Structure formats: C-alpha cells, structure tokens
Amino acid sequence: MSALSIHGLWKRFGTKIAVAGVDLEVPAGSFYGLVGPNGAGKTTTLSMATGLLRPDFGSVLVRGQDLWADPPAVKAGLGVLPDGVRLFDRLTGAQLVTYAGLLRGLDRDTVRDRTADLLRTFDLSADADTLVVDYSAGMTKKIGLACALVHAPRVLVLDEPFEAVDPVSAANIRDILAAYVAGGGTVVVSSHVMDLVQRMCDHVAVIAGGHVLAQGTVDEVRGEASLEDRFVELVGGRRTEGALAWLRTSSD
Numbered sequence: 001m002s003a004l005s006i007h008g009l010w011k012r013f014g015t016k017i018a019v020a021g022v023d024l025e026v027p028a029g030s031f032y033g034l035v036g037p038n039g040a041g042k043t044t045t046l047s048m049a050t051g052l053l054r055p056d057f058g059s060v061l062v063r064g065q066d067l068w069a070d071p072p073a074v075k076a077g078l079g080v081l082p083d084g085v086r087l088f089d090r091l092t093g094a095q096l097v098t099y100a101g102l103l104r105g106l107d108r109d110t111v112r113d114r115t116a117d118l119l120r121t122f123d124l125s126a127d128a129d130t131l132v133v134d135y136s137a138g139m140t141k142k143i144g145l146a147c148a149l150v151h152a153p154r155v156l157v158l159d160e161p162f163e164a165v166d167p168v169s170a171a172n173i174r175d176i177l178a179a180y181v182a183g184g185g186t187v188v189v190s191s192h193v194m195d196l197v198q199r200m201c202d203h204v205a206v207i208a209g210g211h212v213l214a215q216g217t218v219d220e221v222r223g224e225a226s227l228e229d230r231f232v233e234l235v236g237g238r239r240t241e242g243a244l245a246w247l248r249t250s251s252d
Ligand SMILES: Nc1ncnc2c1ncn2[C@@H]1O[C@H](COP(=O)(O)OP(=O)(O)OP(=O)(O)O)[C@@H](O)[C@H]1O
Pocket: 013, 016, 017, 018, 036, 037, 038, 039, 040, 041, 042, 043, 044, 045
C-alpha cells in the first residue's frame, strides 16, 4: 500500500493555476524527495496532501484512507512541518511541543518525556523556556519538526526541513529521519538542495509549473547524470547569459 497517493490534484488561486493535475505515489517506507524551482507548486501540493488546503479537484489517500473525506481522522496519522505557517510563537519551545502533544491526545506523562527527549535531540534544551518568537530561523524549524514528531506519526511530510538549519543540526535531523524510515515510517520532504535529496532520499519527484515532470526512484529519475544536472535539464531555465550587464564593474 502507498503511504501517500495523490490523484489529479488541482489548485487555482484567482487566475494562477498553482497545481495542474498532480499525481504522486509515495511507497510506504520510502524517503521521498519533492524538488522543483521556486513557485513550482510544491508547498501548495503538500498543503493539499496534509489537510491544510482544500484541493479544487483530486484525491489524497493517506495509507489508503481518503484524507478529504474525514480530515481530522486521517491527519491523526500524519506529522507535518508546514512552510511559512505561523506557529503559536508566544509560547516557549517546551510549551509549544507540549501543546502539540496534548492536542494529539497524548497523556501528560508521555508528553513530558517526549518533549524533553525531542528538545535534547534537537539541541534546544537550553532554550526550552525561550519564547519561540525569539528563536532563530533554524531553531524555529527544529521546534516545528519536534511538534511534527511528538505523536510518533506513521507518515511525515516536511516542507523544506533543512532551510536555515546549521550543518550539525541538519546531520542530526538526517540521522533521525533515516532511523525513522528504517523503523517503517515514511518521509516526504521538499528541498532545493539536490545533493542532499540524492544522498538522503530513495524516491524523488520533480515538479515545475504545477506539473510532475518525472517521478520514481532517485536512480530512475537521474539516470546516468547527477540529480542536479537532471533537474536543470528537466526544468530548463539557465538564462544568465547577457543578463544584468549593468552589474559588471568592467563596464565602467
Ligand atoms: N495563497 C496564494 N495566493 C495566490 N497565489 C498563490 C498562493 N499560494 C501559492 N500561490 C502561487 O502558486 C504558485 C505555486 O506556489 P508554491 O508556494 O506552491 O510553490 P513552491 O514550489 O513551494 O515554491 P518555493 O520553492 O519558492 O517555495 C506560485 O506561483 C505562487 O505565487
């Protein structure tokens, strides 16, 4: 069974078609990368795939269950790190993770233990009592990830989890996610870092202009090339030649 199965997903904002008939099959137990240029429709797709944004058309099955038929029930099995959604940042880091755990129906003792574990793992124990509004961008990402993990979901959907995260924390997050996948979980991540996706993920989809251009195992999609070269080939768009001529100091 697929962990996530998306069929014919469409979303329009005014005259802008952000997602134009996206189909994705995320096998259970896979580490799935979603890549695409700015404005490709990744965040819109993931928002619809996680119950944050209602699609105009299309269906989303999470482990065989129709998400939009019963969002609260199906969302219970998902852990989500949305991109650009405001957290309740007037809470401290510890309060925010606690709140996320209680909201997911965990008992207080379990929430207390897991919150401490997560803060330690993400190197945030020293800032447990700092307001999230005062966190750096990378710390905010990590506390968001802790909130996504606290109820031990079977499927994790993470929109740009490594953005602004320092290299040591990124390596820790990679290890945590790899162990989670090894333990039977499924991870979907969007990222702009092709090298990271090539090394970390076993499956990948390339999306541009609201369409899926390629999907499959990383080796199938990249063929003989690196994922980055294949991405540029699929998406096109290297158009710097002759651009911004006025920026060159040699034109003085
Ligand atoms: N709420 C909205 N209202 C209007 N247009 C939107 C809205 N959200 C997204 N869009 C548009 O939909 C398109 C896809 O946006 P989306 O955020 O899904 O792209 P993305 O692939 O996540 O991009 P990036 O890599 O830059 O984060 C863009 O053209 C964007 O301007």
